[in-house]
Amino acid sequence: MTYIAKPRLHHPSLTRNKVGYLRRDYEGKVSTLCAGCGHDSISAAIIQAAWEMDIEPHRVAKLSGIGCSSKTPDYFLGASHGFNTVHGRMPSVLTGAALANRELLYLGVSGDGDSASIGLGQFAHAMRRGVRMVYIVENNGVYGLTKGQFSATADRGSKSKKGVLNSDNPVDLVGMALQLGATYVARGFSGDKTQLVPLIKGAIGHGGAAFIDVISPCVAFNNHPGSTRSYDYVREHNEAVSRIDFIDLAKEAVAEPGTWKDGEVLELAQADGSRMRLRKLHADYDPTDRVGALTHVQALQAQGEVPTGLLFVDPQARDLHAALGTVPTALNLLDEKTLCPGSEALARINASLR
Amino acid sequence: MKGTTLNRIEAVNDFVVKFANVNGSGSASANELFAKAVLRMGVPVSPRNIFPSNIQGLPTWYEVRVSERGWLGRRGGIDMMVAMNPQTWDQDVKEIEPGGYLFYDSTKPLPDSAFRKDITVIGMPVTAICNATYEDPRQRTLFKNIMVLGALAVLMDVDTAVIERLFSEQYKGKERLLESNVRALQSGASFAREHLAPPVGPGMGLKVRRADAVGDRIFVEGNAAAALGCVYGGATVCAWYPITPSSSVAEAFISYCKKLRHDPETGAANYAIVQAEDEIASIGMVVGAGWNGARAFTATSGPGVSLMTEFIGLAYFAEIPVTIINVQRGGPSTGMPTRTQQADLLSSAYASHGDTKHVLLLPEDPRECFEFAATALDLADRLQTPVFVMSDLDIGMNQRLCRPFHWDDARVYDRGKVMTAEELEAGRDFGRYKDVDGDGIPWRTLPGTHPTKGSYFTRGTTRNAYAAYSEAGPDYLYNVQRLLKKFATAADIVPQPELRPAAKKTRLGVIYFGSTAPAMDEALTSLADAGIHLDAMRLKAFPFPDSVHEFIAGHDHVFVVEQNRDAQMRAMLINELEIDPAWLIKVLHYDGTPITARFITEAITKHVHALAVAPRRERIVS
Numbered sequence: 001m002t003y004i005a006k007p008r009l010h011h012p013s014l015t016r017n018k019v020g021y022l023r024r025d026y027e028g029k030v031s032t033l034c035a036g037c038g039h040d041s042i043s044a045a046i047i048q049a050a051w052e053m054d055i056e057p058h059r060v061a062k063l064s065g066i067g068c069s070s071k072t073p074d075y076f077l078g079a080s081h082g083f084n085t086v087h088g089r090m091p092s093v094l095t096g097a098a099l100a101n102r103e104l105l106y107l108g109v110s111g112d113g114d115s116a117s118i119g120l121g122q123f124a125h126a127m128r129r130g131v132r133m134v135y136i137v138e139n140n141g142v143y144g145l146t147k148g149q150f151s152a153t154a155d156r157g158s159k160s161k162k163g164v165l166n167s168d169n170p171v172d173l174v175g176m177a178l179q180l181g182a183t184y185v186a187r188g189f190s191g192d193k194t195q196l197v198p199l200i201k202g203a204i205g206h207g208g209a210a211f212i213d214v215i216s217p218c219v220a221f222n223n224h225p226g227s228t229r230s231y232d233y234v235r236e237h238n239e240a241v242s243r244i245d246f247i248d249l250a251k252e253a254v255a256e257p258g259t260w261k262d263g264e265v266l267e268l269a270q271a272d273g274s275r276m277r278l279r280k281l282h283a284d285y286d287p288t289d290r291v292g293a294l295t296h297v298q299a300l301q302a303q304g305e306v307p308t309g310l311l312f313v314d315p316q317a318r319d320l321h322a323a324l325g326t327v328p329t330a331l332n333l334l335d336e337k338t339l340c341p342g343s344e345a346l347a348r349i350n351a352s353l354r
Numbered sequence: 355m356k357g358t359t360l361n362r363i364e365a366v367n368d369f370v371v372k373f374a375n376v377n378g379s380g381s382a383s384a385n386e387l388f389a390k391a392v393l394r395m396g397v398p399v400s401p402r403n404i405f406p407s408n409i410q411g412l413p414t415w416y417e418v419r420v421s422e423r424g425w426l427g428r429r430g431g432i433d434m435m436v437a438m439n440p441q442t443w444d445q446d447v448k449e450i451e452p453g454g455y456l457f458y459d460s461t462k463p464l465p466d467s468a469f470r471k472d473i474t475v476i477g478m479p480v481t482a483i484c485n486a487t488y489e490d491p492r493q494r495t496l497f498k499n500i501m502v503l504g505a506l507a508v509l510m511d512v513d514t515a516v517i518e519r520l521f522s523e524q525y526k527g528k529e530r531l532l533e534s535n536v537r538a539l540q541s542g543a544s545f546a547r548e549h550l551a552p553p554v555g556p557g558m559g560l561k562v563r564r565a566d567a568v569g570d571r572i573f574v575e576g577n578a579a580a581a582l583g584c585v586y587g588g589a590t591v592c593a594w595y596p597i598t599p600s601s602s603v604a605e606a607f608i609s610y611c612k613k614l615r616h617d618p619e620t621g622a623a624n625y626a627i628v629q630a631e632d633e634i635a636s637i638g639m640v641v642g643a644g645w646n647g648a649r650a651f652t653a654t655s656g657p658g659v660s661l662m663t664e665f666i667g668l669a670y671f672a673e674i675p676v677t678i679i680n681v682q683r684g685g686p687s688t689g690m691p692t693r694t695q696q697a698d699l700l701s702s703a704y705a706s707h708g709d710t711k712h713v714l715l716l717p718e719d720p721r722e723c724f725e726f727a728a729t730a731l732d733l734a735d736r737l738q739t740p741v742f743v744m745s746d747l748d749i750g751m752n753q754r755l756c757r758p759f760h761w762d763d764a765r766v767y768d769r770g771k772v773m774t775a776e777e778l779e780a781g782r783d784f785g786r787y788k789d790v791d792g793d794g795i796p797w798r799t800l801p802g803t804h805p806t807k808g809s810y811f812t813r814g815t816t817r818n819a820y821a822a823y824s825e826a827g828p829d830y831l832y833n834v835q836r837l838l839k840k841f842a843t844a845a846d847i848v849p850q851p852e853l854r855p856a857a858k859k860t861r862l863g864v865i866y867f868g869s870t871a872p873a874m875d876e877a878l879t880s881l882a883d884a885g886i887h888l889d890a891m892r893l894k895a896f897p898f899p900d901s902v903h904e905f906i907a908g909h910d911h912v913f914v915v916e917q918n919r920d921a922q923m924r925a926m927l928i929n930e931l932e933i934d935p936a937w938l939i940k941v942l943h944y945d946g947t948p949i950t951a952r953f954i955t956e957a958i959t960k961h962v963h964a965l966a967v968a969p970r971r972e973r974i975v976s
Binding site: 342 | 571586591624627631634640642644648759801802805810812
């Protein structure tokens with residue numbers, strides 16, 4: 001329970017961002033998760049990314065399912081509306097919300113139980129549809145709130161805290177997102193904020209379905225030797241394939257959606273008008289090639305590595321609204337003048353039914 | 355020809371014809387033409403498709419009630435069978451009323467034992483004529499139905515010019531099709547004149563005569579009407595998953611939106627429709643859109659509602675507007691997906707875990723499907739809760755004659771209690787779950803409204819009046835008791851019951867709702883003719899307003915007529931109004947076919963006679 005109130009006092013020299021907010025305006029309630037939980041680092045990364053990108057907190061809608069990860073939207077962006085929905089069904093609620101008002105930024109937070117087990121179907125279909133959103137899975141390979149059962153992303157052969165070996169194959173959400181048409185697919189590690197914050201920023205600026213799988217160790221139930229989601233294991237096997245060098249928020253029009261420089265650096269115009277510079281760290285890796293990315297990532301994973309970074313980006317991403325051809329105005333703002341065809345049209349319909 | 359000297363049914367503008375066909379043979383459009391032709395002659399008709407869950411090859415029937423008096427329910431019994439399906443021959447022949455008619459394809463001779471002696475048999479070698487006329491096997495099948503139509507028109511005095519006019523409307527710009535259809539119709543008509551009509555043939559005692567009994571009424575399916583109601587009611591988001599018999603609601607919404615909801619200048623869509631991956635996602639999207647202030651709906655049937663129940667409970671407790679059009683079919687499980695029932699009352703009214711109750715609207719015909727769909731969108735916003743429009747297959751998938759759709763251009767959508775940025779800025783207190791108006795309905799804010807005020811965290815778990823997480827008993831009680839108060843508010847603002855007093859003072863009452871209405875109209879008249887008078891109340895919604903309790907209390911016995919096995923509406927009346935069960939007499943019809951006037955009349959008559967001899971039972975008046 002979030003019973004601790006945060007002090008309202010703050011140091012007068014704290015800086016405000018371009019839209020006039022302090023960093024603490026992006027914070028939420030005090031976290032009730034375990035000390036050292038990876039999820040809290042992700043919340044901190046979200047706070048930092050949103051503040052640095054000058055996003056107005058109230059223009060973000062944060063949605064989640066059920067589980068430890070899904071509790072976290074209460075711990076960041078306190079001035080945003082949040083919706084803690086039902087287990088595994090955040091994607092559909094987010095989709096509906098995004099249809100109702102395309103002007104907000106939709107941030108979906110989920111866990112591996114929420115997205116890879118009960119909600120695998122909704123995860124898949126939200127990716128297929130290209131809902132414009134930032135979809136973060138806080139992936140620890142374990143059910144925390146129900147105390148330590150394996151989740152569907154746990155690696156085969158990994159050991160639970162009680163010493164049980166997992167005999168099922170893991171669901172690879174990154175592989176699925178790539179196959180299903182997500183246009184921004186990344187993997188981060190809660191223990192590496194330097195990498196994670198730019199990944200979140202890139203996702204915020206993206207114009208379609210952005211998915212970030214964040215390995216986020218569970219200190220209570222999955223941080224022991226034999227686990228492949230422990231801090232130690234991920235640090236040892238973390239293999240970054242790309243690096244976001246910077247995100248330039250200057251809203252300059254860029255003629256080409258994405259151009260390579262020297263074959264090493266991709267300059268990318270983002271849907272929000274910002275520019276992103278992505279450097280690849282593996283010479284034979286092209287993060288704009290969906291099939292190549294899938295192969296490369298899976299080959300690394302087969303060797304026991306944890307490939308991280310921006311794994312794939314489609315510079316020409318479109319979203320669900322573009323596919324549906326909806327008006328630029330938020331649908332929830334339309335009134336009867338626009339929506340109701342009126343009695344004359346109805347008289348014609350009546351006449352056609354006689 | 356057989357049976358020409360029989361006692362034959364002679365009727366003008368008052369009979370029932372049933373077409374027995376094989377599905378996928380093109381019979382549906384020819385049958386519909388028959389119904390429409392009668393209608394265009396000014397005589398009310400009510401057709402009902404009885405079809406299998408199949409695309410091609412299984413039996414299907416089309417029953418047309420012709421009634422100048424305007425009875426639109428099923429009567430019961432068949433005056434003429436057009437038996438075109440050998441698979442169901444025996445059953446079809448058996449169903450004909452004594453003195454009725456059998457029209458069949460006499461290409462292949464049938465033994466005398468295949469017929470009945472108490473009916474008039476009219477044979478036409480339809481297949482032989484078609485095979486002689488057409489080369490193409492497809493045409494041979496398709497035009498068979500049109501030839502039969504031509505023959506029936508002659509036998510029943512339906513003006514073939516009316517049918518030709520319907521053709522020309524249907525095949526506008528497709529002259530070749532128009533011409534070949536007219537030719538088939540005329541050749542069927544000529545055959546009938548030469549071989550079937552007197553003096554050579556048996557002729558027929560069922561006749562259609564021009565009348566003026568249709569007025570300005572329209573002929574439309576309930577599902578299309580509900581979809582149009584959603585367009586007029588301002589729905590902008592529709593998420594759905596295909597399920598019989600509700601799919602055509604979403605499909606009609608798509609086609610009406612294409613015509614009526616595009617920006618005239620840019621062509622952009624003022625709506626978003628998603629065919630979801632399942633019913634769970636459909637309702638999830640509707641919940642998300644409703645939370646975010648768009649008017650959203652889904653259309654489904656019983657099995658879909660089962661899948662949606664977790665979300666429905668969330669929407670009830672988190673207080674989110676949701677509109678669900680439930681086109682009921684026969685259950686349980688897959689049950690009878692192409693047959694009708696009113697058997698989802700309990701599963702919709704109390705959908706989900708914990709203490710939940712939901713608003714149900716009960717349309718009687720397409721006109722009310724239109725009205726109630728628009729009303730449901732208003733009520734969902736006003737009450738911030740799920741609202742069901744409880745249609746069924748009988749209303750939804752059959753064309754029904756009804757009053758024309760009406761819309762008042764001065765009507766303003768009721769968007770409910772949504773606090774604006776200005777109100778928040780002015781310092782108005784915002785407690786998301788606080789009852790400030792005494793009606794149990796709290797105020798809400800939409801995401802993105804104000805930079806620092808009015809945001810809250812929506813959840814399915816308990817919270818206090820200011821939306822802060824709380825597991826404290828008093829906070830929980832405050833919420834769930836306020837939800838009860840809100841439900842009481844709902845009873846006052848939902849469509850109110852329609853009372854039809856008997857012609858004579860009576861101590862008997864009858865309660866009915868939904869698609870039972872047209873059969874009940876006729877049954878009430880038949881019963882009154884037989885000296886049984888009943889005050890009738892047609893329910894239009896749940897929760898029940900006080901007038902329902904008063905109606906029951908004002909009668910010694912009240913029949914509750916419904917189309918399900920377990921007397922679900924009766925159970926709800928007993929449960930919600932604390933009525934002594936002995937007071938309410940069940941009249942139940944649930945074989946999957948629409949209830950008939952004869953069934954109601956006979957059931958009530960039997961009960962009334964039994965009541966007359968039984969000692970009066972003691973009751974508890976609550």
